[in-house]
Amino acid sequence: MPHKNINRRNFLQQGAIITGGVALTPLVGYASPKTVTAQSELADEPMWYQRPLRMLQTVLREPDATNYNAQAVVDYMLKTDCNTLVVNAGGIVDFFQNPLPAANINTFMGKNDILRDITNACHSAGIKVIGRVDFRGVEEKIFRQFPDWFSYEETGKPIQLGYTKPQLYASCYTSYHRNEHAEKFIKYIVGEYDIDGIWHNSIGVGGICHCSRCKAAYKAKTGADLPVYATASDEDLKQYMVWKSEVADQHMRRMKETVKAFGKEKAYSAEVFSMFESGGKVDSGIDLYNAREHFDYLVSVAFLTENSEHIHYEDLNYANTIVRFLKSMAPEKEAVILYGGNGTAHRYVMDPPQDLKIWLWEGLSAGGRFWNCSFTGQYPDATHDRRNAYNHQDTYSFIKKYEHLLAHQVPVANVGIYYSRPTRLFYRNKPPEGDSFDEAIKGIERVLAENHIPYHFIPDDQISTDRLKKYKAIIMPDVKCLSENEVALLQNFVAGGGKLLATYETSLYSEDGLPKKDFGLADAFGCHFTGKKVNTRKDCYQYINDPSHPIVSPDSGKTELLINAGFTLLCEAEPSAKKICTYTPLVHNQPPEKAWTNEWAKELPTVLEHDYQKGKVIYFANQPDQVTHAMGHPDMSNLILRGIQYLAGEANLPVTTNAPESVHLGLTKSAKTEGEYILSLVNTTSGQGRPVRRLVPVNEIKVVLNLPGSSLKKFEVMKSQGECKVEVRNGKVEVAVEKLEDYFSLFVKMGI
Known part of the structure; x- marks a missing residue:
């Protein structure tokens, strides 16, 4: 039985855990992403979806079809300066008079055709219309008609989605339902209704499907039978995820080609979740690395809160973060954050209005666009809670007024944060430190944002000598997993005069997540891992070994010690490296009379500087970035800030x-x-x-x-x-x- 607290995102990440009923440790495994070059592909006359998007999505419930008022929707959109509507076409419930097999026409609609009515009304007002399609599953009555279209467990039992009510019968990437049926469905609505594009909702498939098509395709590709989640080895599941990401990629390509058959002006995009989520051992096989080439504009779900029982608010700058990341992945494409005035966790009432306004300005400041998603009512001013119905208007009106200036904006920076997909996947296995992938990056971001230092993300598959040369300093926040090619490029970057700041276990694992005896970048770091790591979360300190060094001198006149926290790697420095701070063993604080030491240790570095040929590295053997995110102690954040300023040169930064x-x-x-x-x-x-x-x-x-x-x-x-x-x-x-x-x-x- 599915866990009662599971939601759709968790299902995609951990689907095998749910359907198999056995919880195993996560595992790294994806097909190798294609190397891409981030070059602008903007034409002299860009497509409509390459211009600033001001989107509204009305995710209609079945009863919203009653007395549907298309003109009122358009009037609201014109009043709030929206230029694109995403509206239900169908898949689970059809909002048009569907003549195709497996139709499930909304009975509240009667003989009306909402998709036709709203498309005509929007086009008359110059508003683009994107049809929302959803092929994740169907109701039982449809499944009974076409049982061989859908997904099955290894026992032969149909797979149902435990997070939906009613529990939908699921389909997979190879299924007839998601392919031949979806193709016919999309061709019909694009051709018959002349909509401007397709939004592929819930494109991801969780778990392992054992339908006949998956069995045959997997056998043909690998020569093996599909793994059974509960008994499969790590290697079996890794092989499965490589195959799954490939078929997911093929599925996205097929859907895009179906849309583009009607003209390059027809837009295709689909749903991809956060840049920080590591997922489960078996997940959807889709992230922005393999999705970006298929989508005409990039969308990331970015609500203020999660759709879960335990509510927390995302950092106020997260909208800015995700836009920066999307722009780093494909700078030529519009970067859109999908949020909602009434949120996603409690969809019938508003999300905090002031946070939402900040959220939008934050996204816009990085060159982002917006997708206001409303889940209740025909439109935001025609639902139970209308307090946020016009919350987005100031931002949307601003974008409309200055579209000629805002179009095609990308972030400016000469400091780069290295983003590693293999490191993100590494965190499917919970490390002994207990932290998560996002913490080190968010700690670095906090320092940069608070000190107004512009930055880019550098995706690992876009690394090249020319790309690295664009930056005065590159920051590697605990980038554990690096390939030999990445190590060589980074080492050559430093050797040629580049500046690098790295923390903790950077380069201590292969791209497959396998541990190394020493850092891949040991020569550049100027130190070597002893094989030991220690818990320094409490009663631990760093001794200032070189009080004159610029990254500690503002403090060293008044203190000999700085805080240490998190975990620390015990490393031995090369004679050529400068030990700025050193590791001191734990000093117990009880009883206070015994809380002392004869001498502060000076042998093993926590912070060091190393000149490697023409370049320079600041390496932290501890976790200043993670600690900055978790507790924000100024010792740690100041070390990071001063390290960046020292390497990049304050005079070289584009703004103060x-x-x-x-x-x-x-x-x-x-x-x-x-x-x-x-x-x-x-x-x-x-x-x-x-x-x-x-x-x-x-x-x-x-x-x-x-x-x-x-x-x-x-x-x-x-x-x-x-x-x-x-x-x-x-x-x-x-x-x-x-x-x-x-x-x-x-x-x-x-x-x-």
């Missing part, structure tokens, strides 16, 4: 400001027109805790932009709550903002 940490800064540039930039300031200053009740205005902010170009040709203040002065001094653009309430935006055109 006197704004407080609670003001987040965005800097983007046009991917089409050289010399065009947009500076954004997002105010998150408020009272203690979440959600945010009220923003506190910030006054007298100064920003200095260090941009390439011979002169400032023109500028335009796009949004400001007070006076703004812009002038050029010493070749830099100086911006003075009198008052920031929520969001400030400035367009700058530099001479080339």
